[in-house]
Amino acid sequence: MERELVLAARLGDEVAFARLIESEAPRTYRAVLAVVRSPEDAQEVMQDATIRAWRQLRSLRDADSWPAWFRRIAVRQAFDRAGHQGRIRLHEITLDSVEGEAGRDPSSGWAERAAVMSALQLLATEDRALLGLRFGADLAVPDVAAALGIPLGTAKSRLHRALGRLAAAMGDDDVRR
Numbered sequence: 001m002e003r004e005l006v007l008a009a010r011l012g013d014e015v016a017f018a019r020l021i022e023s024e025a026p027r028t029y030r031a032v033l034a035v036v037r038s039p040e041d042a043q044e045v046m047q048d049a050t051i052r053a054w055r056q057l058r059s060l061r062d063a064d065s066w067p068a069w070f071r072r073i074a075v076r077q078a079f080d081r082a083g084h085q086g087r088i089r090l091h092e093i094t095l096d097s098v099e100g101e102a103g104r105d106p107s108s109g110w111a112e113r114a115a116v117m118s119a120l121q122l123l124a125t126e127d128r129a130l131l132g133l134r135f136g137a138d139l140a141v142p143d144v145a146a147a148l149g150i151p152l153g154t155a156k157s158r159l160h161r162a163l164g165r166l167a168a169a170m171g172d173d174d175v176r177r
Helices: 002-010 014-036 039-059 063-084 106-120 125-136 141-148 152-169
Strands: none
Touching: 002 014, 002 039, 002 063, 014 039, 014 063, 014 125, 039 063, 063 141, 106 152, 125 141, 125 152, 141 152
């Protein structure tokens, strides 16, 4: 189905293109939000990425790679926007996004979460972006690699090193990975 939509969109079918965007928008939005933090900025990035994808759709070689291709465009747009803001920011943790285990006080992990957020700010931009995409946007490692346009092995090794640096920034040399 997706392949047919890509092929139709390449021929100028705007409805097919809109369906492609609708199918990929929620996950891509979460990835973008992990990079730019602001919902308003994320919406603008998604609009810019959609326009860019429409203009560059003919350059998509493999119709089956549509999701990764679109996500890569959007994440690069997010990096550009975040760079203009001077830094990449991870989205904030809100009460709505934190759910405790059954019978557990939901606020019990706030100190730990605050320590993680503080430690993240000490990391390099690339590490924060990688961790934000993997854990903030809840992307699988292959999807993180595709979003960043890097090989899977590179994404795995960078993620491993970034987690190590995060542990060091938190003063914990024995963090489970």
